[in-house]
Amino acid sequence: MDKRKLSNMLLILTALIWGSAFVAQSIGMEYIGPFTFGAARSILGGVTLLPVVFFRKKKSQANKGKAEPDEKKEKNEQRKTLLAGGICCGICLTIGSMAQQIGLQYTTAGKGGFITALYILIVPLLGLAFGRKAGKKVWCGVILAVVGMYFLCVKDGFSISKGDWIILAGSFAFAGHILVIDYFSPKVDGVCLSCLQFFICGMICAIPMLVSEQPTVNAVLVSWRPIVYAGVLSSGVGYTLQIIAQKNTDPTVASLLMSLESVFAVLAGWVILGERLSVREFVGCVLVFSAVIIAQLPERKAVSSGNRTVSE
Numbered sequence: 001m002d003k004r005k006l007s008n009m010l011l012i013l014t015a016l017i018w019g020s021a022f023v024a025q026s027i028g029m030e031y032i033g034p035f036t037f038g039a040a041r042s043i044l045g046g047v048t049l050l051p052v053v054f055f056r057k058k059k060s061q062a063n064k065g066k067a068e069p070d071e072k073k074e075k076n077e078q079r080k081t082l083l084a085g086g087i088c089c090g091i092c093l094t095i096g097s098m099a100q101q102i103g104l105q106y107t108t109a110g111k112g113g114f115i116t117a118l119y120i121l122i123v124p125l126l127g128l129a130f131g132r133k134a135g136k137k138v139w140c141g142v143i144l145a146v147v148g149m150y151f152l153c154v155k156d157g158f159s160i161s162k163g164d165w166i167i168l169a170g171s172f173a174f175a176g177h178i179l180v181i182d183y184f185s186p187k188v189d190g191v192c193l194s195c196l197q198f199f200i201c202g203m204i205c206a207i208p209m210l211v212s213e214q215p216t217v218n219a220v221l222v223s224w225r226p227i228v229y230a231g232v233l234s235s236g237v238g239y240t241l242q243i244i245a246q247k248n249t250d251p252t253v254a255s256l257l258m259s260l261e262s263v264f265a266v267l268a269g270w271v272i273l274g275e276r277l278s279v280r281e282f283v284g285c286v287l288v289f290s291a292v293i294i295a296q297l298p299e300r301k302a303v304s305s306g307n308r309t310v311s312e
Contacts, residue, residue: 090200113265
């Protein structure tokens with residue numbers, strides 16, 4: 001099997017892990033609050049990545065040997081950048097994950113997965129603020145997603161559940177998280193950035209956890225299975241698989257495969273939790289997922305042919 005096919009399989013596995021995590025989040029909150037769950041899974045995710053960071057650092061030191069003065073200065077600058085990136089990513093991740101976690105108390109895991117997937121559409125919209133123009137297919141995707149959201153979330157009397165609104169707000173935070181990573185990831189080690197952001201997220205979540213939820217040790221121990229799944233697999237393993245896989249596959253293909261997270265969220269909610277979607281909600285799911293795909297399709301580039309302009 002060539003590297004590209006193997007990478008695509010790893011990305012599908014990543015989407016499966018992330019999509020199934022919605023079920024773990026729903027089950028985990030049967031005994032503990034959202035901030036307790038968020039703090040536990042984030043810190044566990046950071047701890048999971050520590051061995052990876054350690055061995056990568058050892059390997060790097062073995063290959064480079066003794067550092068020169070200029071290299072030491074450069075490393076100090078990278079540490080400062082890493083700290084700034086970790087804090088920014090951690091804050092965005094905290095807002096997004098906690099909005100998602102709280103919202104799942106009022107809506108289903110399947111709907112939560114699809115609404116969260118809208119961050120793929122929100123990213124290019126936020127990019128307009130930085131002068132990044134979105135293509136026609138992205139705007140078509142946005143319109144289609146709005147229609148899909150109507151069928152998925154709007155019930156009798158044009159009401160949208162509180163959980164849907166909260167998770168949608170979390171999608172904006174996740175979009176900001178992606179843009180922050182896009183800025184910092186070329187400057188620092190991606191695994192170190194991920195590890196640091198998890199610890200920052202865990203520490204932030206611990207504050208409201210201790211103030212408002214005050215969890216007992218027994219409650220945390222009862223919820224250990226969903227915490228381990230969400231912390232080790234969804235946070236630690238999922239992110240690491242994404243980094244490894246994206247090195248050997250096309251970015252557009254990678255993003256399309258990872259968007260399958262929303263499909264796996266619905267399937268996991270159906271198989272594990274016994275959740276059911278109405279025909280109206282199912283149509284909304286199909287439209288939103290279609291919008292996610294359309295928004296990521298490459299635009300045709302215009303090329304000049306004599307006095308005419310044609311599309312490739």
